[in-house]
Amino acid sequence: MSTDIKKFKSESPMSGVLRMDRMPHIWCPGCGIGSEVNAFAEAVKRSGIDPKKLVVVSGIGCTGRVAGYVDFDSIHTTHGRAIPVATGVKLANPELTVVVFSGEGDLTGIGGNHLIHAARRNMDLIVICNNNFTYGMTGGQVTPTTPSSAIASTTPYGNYEYPFSLPFLVDAAGGTYIARWTSMHARNVTQSIEEALQRKGFSFIEIISPCTTLYLRRNRLGDGVDMLQDYQEKTILKHGADTRETAIDFQGKIVIGKFVDKQKPTYLEAVDKCCIKLVGDDYQLYGKTIPEREAEEKAEKERIAARRAAVLAEENKAVVTKVSAKIPVKAGVKKTAAKVVKKAAVKVAAPAKKTIVKAPAKTAKKATAATTKKAAPKATVKVVAKKAAAKTTVKVAEKKPVAKPAVKKTRK
Amino acid sequence: MDGDHALAEGALAAGCRFFAGYPITPSTETAERFAERAPEVGALFIQMEDELASIAALIGAAWAGQKCMTVTCGPGFSLMTENLGLAAMTETPLVIANVQRGGPSTGLPTLTAQQDMMQAKYGPHGDNAIIALCPDSPQECFDLTVEAFNLSEFYRVPVIILTDETVGHMHEKVVIPPADQIKVVPRNNYSGPKEDCRPYKFDSKGGHPMVRAGDGYNFHITGLVHNEMGYPVMTADQGKIVVTHLMEKINSNADDIIRLEEDQVEGADIVVVSYGITSRIAVKAIQDARKEGIKVGSLRLITIWPFCEKRISELSGKVKAFVVPEINYGQMVREVERCAHGRSEVISVNHCGGAVHDPEVILDAIRKASK
Numbered sequence: 045m046s047t048d049i050k051k052f053k054s055e056s057p058m059s060g061v062l063r064m065d066r067m068p069h070i071w072c073p074g075c076g077i078g079s080e081v082n083a084f085a086e087a088v089k090r091s092g093i094d095p096k097k098l099v100v101v102s103g104i105g106c107t108g109r110v111a112g113y114v115d116f117d118s119i120h121t122t123h124g125r126a127i128p129v130a131t132g133v134k135l136a137n138p139e140l141t142v143v144v145f146s147g148e149g150d151l152t153g154i155g156g157n158h159l160i161h162a163a164r165r166n167m168d169l170i171v172i173c174n175n176n177f178t179y180g181m182t183g184g185q186v187t188p189t190t191p192s193s194a195i196a197s198t199t200p201y202g203n204y205e206y207p208f209s210l211p212f213l214v215d216a217a218g219g220t221y222i223a224r225w226t227s228m229h230a231r232n233v234t235q236s237i238e239e240a241l242q243r244k245g246f247s248f249i250e251i252i253s254p255c256t257t258l259y260l261r262r263n264r265l266g267d268g269v270d271m272l273q274d275y276q277e278k279t280i281l282k283h284g285a286d287t288r289e290t291a292i293d294f295q296g297k298i299v300i301g302k303f304v305d306k307q308k309p310t311y312l313e314a315v316d317k318c319c320i321k322l323v324g325d326d327y328q329l330y331g332k333t334i335p336e337r338e339a340e341e342k343a344e345k346e347r348i349a350a351r352r353a354a355v356l357a358e359e360n361k362a363v364v365t366k367v368s369a370k371i372p373v374k375a376g377v378k379k380t381a382a383k384v385v386k387k388a389a390v391k392v393a394a395p396a397k398k399t400i401v402k403a404p405a406k407t408a409k410k411a412t413a414a415t416t417k418k419a420a421p422k423a424t425v426k427v428v429a430k431k432a433a434a435k436t437t438v439k440v441a442e443k444k445p446v447a448k449p450a451v452k453k454t455r456k
Numbered sequence: 457m458d459g460d461h462a463l464a465e466g467a468l469a470a471g472c473r474f475f476a477g478y479p480i481t482p483s484t485e486t487a488e489r490f491a492e493r494a495p496e497v498g499a500l501f502i503q504m505e506d507e508l509a510s511i512a513a514l515i516g517a518a519w520a521g522q523k524c525m526t527v528t529c530g531p532g533f534s535l536m537t538e539n540l541g542l543a544a545m546t547e548t549p550l551v552i553a554n555v556q557r558g559g560p561s562t563g564l565p566t567l568t569a570q571q572d573m574m575q576a577k578y579g580p581h582g583d584n585a586i587i588a589l590c591p592d593s594p595q596e597c598f599d600l601t602v603e604a605f606n607l608s609e610f611y612r613v614p615v616i617i618l619t620d621e622t623v624g625h626m627h628e629k630v631v632i633p634p635a636d637q638i639k640v641v642p643r644n645n646y647s648g649p650k651e652d653c654r655p656y657k658f659d660s661k662g663g664h665p666m667v668r669a670g671d672g673y674n675f676h677i678t679g680l681v682h683n684e685m686g687y688p689v690m691t692a693d694q695g696k697i698v699v700t701h702l703m704e705k706i707n708s709n710a711d712d713i714i715r716l717e718e719d720q721v722e723g724a725d726i727v728v729v730s731y732g733i734t735s736r737i738a739v740k741a742i743q744d745a746r747k748e749g750i751k752v753g754s755l756r757l758i759t760i761w762p763f764c765e766k767r768i769s770e771l772s773g774k775v776k777a778f779v780v781p782e783i784n785y786g787q788m789v790r791e792v793e794r795c796a797h798g799r800s801e802v803i804s805v806n807h808c809g810g811a812v813h814d815p816e817v818i819l820d821a822i823r824k825a826s827k
Contacts, residue, residue, distance in 0.1 A: 132516025
């Protein structure tokens with residue numbers, strides 16, 4: 045059995061992006077963090093960025109443990125301080141891409157000050173915020189985003205505080221890219237992270253996610269699958285939504301989408317602009333002049349584009365062969381995939397749902413018994429995902445159960 | 457140049473190119489100096505949102521390859537103790553200057569003190585060892601900042617410069633030698649094969665390389681108890697390995713780290729143990745006492761932590777008394793007492809802060825001790 049696990053680890057499509065030697069992870073079955081990390085890893089692979097130049101910084105808590113599972117340079121910091129540590133990393137070596145992956149208690153409670161100031165400075169960071177409305181690691185206490193009236197261990201009679209709406213908060217503070225999804229929207233999460241990896245400035249991606257063990261149980265909201273269904277019913281896709289309208293009431297509607305995407309000089313660009321005026325063309329940071337750094341950046345961008353093109357070409361090849369074998373769909377959709385998916389997702393978000401979620405959940409349970417087959421469904425899921433936007437929600441629903449059996453097996 | 461500015465110049469001379477700080481009297485001038493000098497030397501200064509963030513940014517910057525520094529005083533230092541613990545745990549080289557002012561709490565923001573001596577060592581929760589140095593002049597602010605960086609790089613430990621408002625705001629001549637005459641320990645980055653890369657080596661020694669972000673080693677570091685790979689291993693056994701290493705890395709190398717300045721200590725009846733600005737006040741008292749025929753020696757602590765246990769222990773029994781003047785209610789005097797083993801009398805000459813001692817008070821203590 046142990047050899048099987050070894051094989052599973054080494055052959056996992058995430059080997060090389062996740063630290064398979066650290067698996068199994070600590071997250072509960074049904075928790076959304078796993079699929080978020082998967083979506084992140086997928087985004088890194090697709091983005092074409094050099095994984096050697098990627099640093100992941102986490103704070104404390106369940107999501108804080110992400111840094112320990114990603115196979116990049118990674119720093120697990122103190123509670124709330126992931127953003128300033130990440131700021132130090134980025135400023136000390138601007139060539140690095142720095143991602144903060146942490147929970148809402150960490151980022152907006154104890155670390156709230158750092159969040160707003162990093163956004164204000166338009167610090168070139170990507171902040172991925174797992175928002176599960178609870179302090180999971182310490183046993184389910186109320187957080188700054190817990191909806192009013194929700195029960196937590198420290199609000200046993202219902203939460204009487206007003207929660208933060210994070211897109212609104214970050215928008216007000218000056219963030220230049222703001223998106224919100226749920227952990228069910230794995231493809232969209234991947235896409236948002238991919239976008240963020242390609243851009244400069246402060247990117248904030250909030251992912252609403254179920255804490256099955258604490259938040260769902262205490263509030264009698266069922267299990268992880270129930271919550272995914274709930275997300276399907278309650279999410280309203282609204283790209284460009286006014287962030288003032290993104291508040292979340294207890295079990296109310298959740299506005300999702302990409303709300304903000306604008307350009308503004310980053311902190312380092314502002315430093316450069318100021319210093320070149322002062323010192324002149326000789327201005328250097330860490331021994332490199334601005335033109336030197338720009339040339340390096342341009343070269344790196346080209347390498348990234350080449351890698352990304354290669355990844356996408358590979359995918360398209362797989363898609364074409366798969367698709368031609370199955371559904372005779374017209375080619376040509378692929379290249380514009382990114383944009384098409386986004387637009388299509390709008391339409392899809394509403395209809396496709398109701399019937400989908402439960403069915404794969406059941407099949408998944410059966411699949412748990414038949415261990416060997418997991419590779420097959422996953423592969424098809426991926427392929428379909430890339431291609432036909434109209435099926436986004438279906439795949440996402442299927443993807444979840446695939447992850448589940450893996451966890452169960454490794455735990456035993 | 458004043459002491460605060462000398463701290464910034466010392467940092468630049470030592471190769472520090474990243475400074476994150478937050479304004480606080482009486483240390484702000486160091487940050488201002490660095491901010492002013494940064495563009496011309498290719499360094500980066502950032503004023504963070506608070507001291508929690510300042511030291512956090514240093515930890516990030518250190519692992520991304522820069523030598524880095526911050527400056528603060530009591531209230532800010534209290535905030536920094538959080539990540540001072542993380543820096544010690546992750547063996548991150550960085551330098552913090554604490555230009556001490558009167559406390560507790562907001563205390564005496566513009567007036568001098570030496571009240572954070574114990575906090576520097578015992579501030580962060582849990583057992584950890586750091587190095588602390590104590591300059592008595594602007595010149596030493598420069599020299600010891602360079603030394604602080606060197607120690608910090610070699611032992612991969614946070615080094616704290618415990619100066620005070622008086623030295624910080626004192627204007628004196630500072631000689632900055634040509635760059636090639638300043639001994640600087642460069643950052644030692646690991647460059648071997650990936651499979652042998654370990655962010656840590658638990659052998660109670662210094663000299664282990666850092667691993668730099670972006671070099672392709674995919675390191676992981678955490679504030680949790682960890683193994684040499686940096687991965688969390690949360691067991692009592694591993695805790696023992698890590699804590700022992702952190703403590704012994706400093707304790708067992710104390711002889712190499714500690715610097716003292718002695719004057720007529722051999723054969724003395726009374727030894728004045730002092731540090732920082734107080735040692736300069738003590739000089740007057742010592743001179744006067746000698747004029748009165750009292751055999752007084754002076755032991756100036758340049759290195760505060762690790763404490764010079766061995767030297768005090770050697771002297772205990774040989775000298776009649778140790779006189780310990782300091783601008784606090786009696787902090788380092790406890791260490792002297794501990795190491796005197798009851799074999800010599802230990803006399804505290806404390807001062808609650810806001811001013812330096814009147815030399816006469818120290819002289820009185822010497823007179824009493826000699827009787």
